Amino acid sequence: MxxxxxxxxxxxxxxxxxxxxxxxxxxxxxxxxxxxxxxxxxxxxxxxxxLTAGRLAERIVQSHGRGRDLEDMRPARFVHGPEGPGQWPDYPWVARQADSAVSHTRDHLGNEFLLWLWHAAADGGGVKTADGEVSLVVSQTIDLQCAYGVSGRDSLRSDAVAAMPEAMEGLRSGKVPRKLGLILESGGQYELALSAETLAVSAAKLPEVEEAETPRVLFEERIGLLRNLAKTLDALFASFLKVRTGSWDSQLRSIRKWIGQAEK
Structure with missing residues (x-):
């Protein structure tokens, strides 16, 4: 009291x-x-x-001796802005350096990561990582917000949420995902919702533990599953960064074509 x-x-x-x-x-x-x-x-x-998307990105690229790869990295332009093809998205919810189009925190990479995962799910459903291939499906949840600060937000909920017309319409209007529901297959099936800027996991459903002789064994098995989920998400983000700092131009063209508004 x-x-x-x-x-x-x-x-x-x-x-x-x-x-x-x-x-x-x-x-x-x-x-x-x-x-x-x-x-x-x-x-x-x-x-x-x-932990944020920007901090994890810095940690990963620095561990590979590629720290300079993130310097002056502009946000990706997936569709034309309302002012025309020369306008860059400004991600109004992400802090930026004064008088700069470059994100100070680089947390916009989390939004790009979720869109990249969404595209991968639509393009075959798998991502190759350093630890093996991860199968994925977008399910249940898509939260979108306009990267240009114009067309607002959408919160979509459905078992087949990625097939909703509003999902692709949102992308074509300049929105990017801020939260994405995923089903991952990596040593078991995981269901979760992943937030973009913080990479926070919510509503996680772990694979069932089929055999556990004691409550202690069950507890340790579930801890192992949690660690495997975290490892899988880190591996997916590392694979995204490898593309983002490498062959990004071809990947960006593919995503633009998928959205339906490729830059000309």
Whole structure:
């Protein structure tokens, strides 16, 4: 109880600290996440930073000695802007450097990543990664927002959400995905919703554990499945970055053709 007589509200948060991977996974967001980070530093002397698409991109390319590949990288232009083919998307929800078209955080790469996954799912349903091929399907959820700050937002929900006319119409109007529902096949079938800028996972459904002799074994099996999901998502993002910093022009042409508004 607090001094003024009010009761302190408590809430249990599931946390997985992956020491080998240097990551903490937690079912928390907003103020709760901030409080968790504060408690972690006070308790363990460990300072946490929220993972974002831009930070993960920097970590991956630097680990391959290609840190300069992200410098001055402009956001991809998937369709013409409302002002014509010379207009670049500005991703109004992503911080930018002053007087620059370049994202300061590079978190727009998360939006491009989700669109790349969506295109891969439509183009055959598989992505080759360093750990093997991952099959994927877009399902249940697509949240879109205009990268030019003009045509607003769409939230689409359906089992066959990618087949909804509003989905492709949204892309043709300059929108990009901010959240995407996915079914992944990688050592089992995973269902989840993936947010673009934070790469946060929500509504995750793990493969069933068929045999577990004790609750402890079941717990450890599920931890292994969670780690495999995180590893799979990291591998997919690394594959995207390999294309984004390499043969991106041909991939961009393919995505534009798929959307139905290739630049001329």
């Amino acid at each position: 607090l001094r003024d007589g009010r009761f302190r509200r408590s809430r249990r948060i599931a946390v997985l600290w992956d020491l080998s991977g240097g990551c903490v996974y937690a079912a928390a967001a907003g103020a709760v996440r901030g409080r968790l980070m504060e408690l972690f530093e006070k308790t363990f002397g460990v300072s946490l930073r929220q």
